[in-house]
Amino acid sequence: MIQKIQFGKNTDCTDVVFGTGDIMFHGMFFHERPEFYCLAFSQTEPRNIGAETEEFKGMTSDELPYETKLVLSFNKPESVTALIHSLIELQKRMFDKEQQI
Numbered sequence: 001m002i003q004k005i006q007f008g009k010n011t012d013c014t015d016v017v018f019g020t021g022d023i024m025f026h027g028m029f030f031h032e033r034p035e036f037y038c039l040a041f042s043q044t045e046p047r048n049i050g051a052e053t054e055e056f057k058g059m060t061s062d063e064l065p066y067e068t069k070l071v072l073s074f075n076k077p078e079s080v081t082a083l084i085h086s087l088i089e090l091q092k093r094m095f096d097k098e099q100q101i
Contacts, residue, residue, distance in 0.1 A: 001015075001016075001017045001020070001022060001023075001043065002014065002015070002016050002017075002023065002041060002042075002043045002069040002070060003015050003017075014069070014070055016041060016069075016070060018049075019049070020046050020049075021046040021047045021048055021049045021051070022043055022044055022045065022046045022047075023041055023042070023043060023044070024041070024042045024043075024044045024047075024056075024066065025039055025040070025041055026039075026040050026042065026056065026061075026064070027039060027040075028040045028061055028068075028071060030073075033073065035075050036073040036074060036075045037073075037074050037075070037080075038071050038072065038073045038074070039071070039072045039074075040061060040068045040070070040071045040072075041068070041069055041070040041071070041072075042064060042066035042067060042068050042069060043066060043067070043069055044066050
């Protein structure tokens with residue numbers, strides 16, 4: 001689910017809640033910012049988590065049947081590496097917690 005929430009003192013926070021298969025990631029290109037590689041998030045009907053599809057291949061964000069809610073823009077590969085590292089660390093903490101149960 002992608003929604004706006006209050007997160008502590010932050011009153012206009014976009015909250016992306018993973019776990020039900022209703023968030024689609026798709027690569028995007030902005031003609032206005034050709035130096036950036038973008039990953040967009042749209043809220044969809046629930047699907048199997050991690051399922052890949054060719055259903056929307058070649059479509060622009062305006063042609064997708066779902067509204068783009070969030071875009072992550074990268075112009076340096078190191079930024080992608082930093083995000084991946086943070087996600088791996090988060091995953092490790094989640095697995096460690098499961099081991100303690």
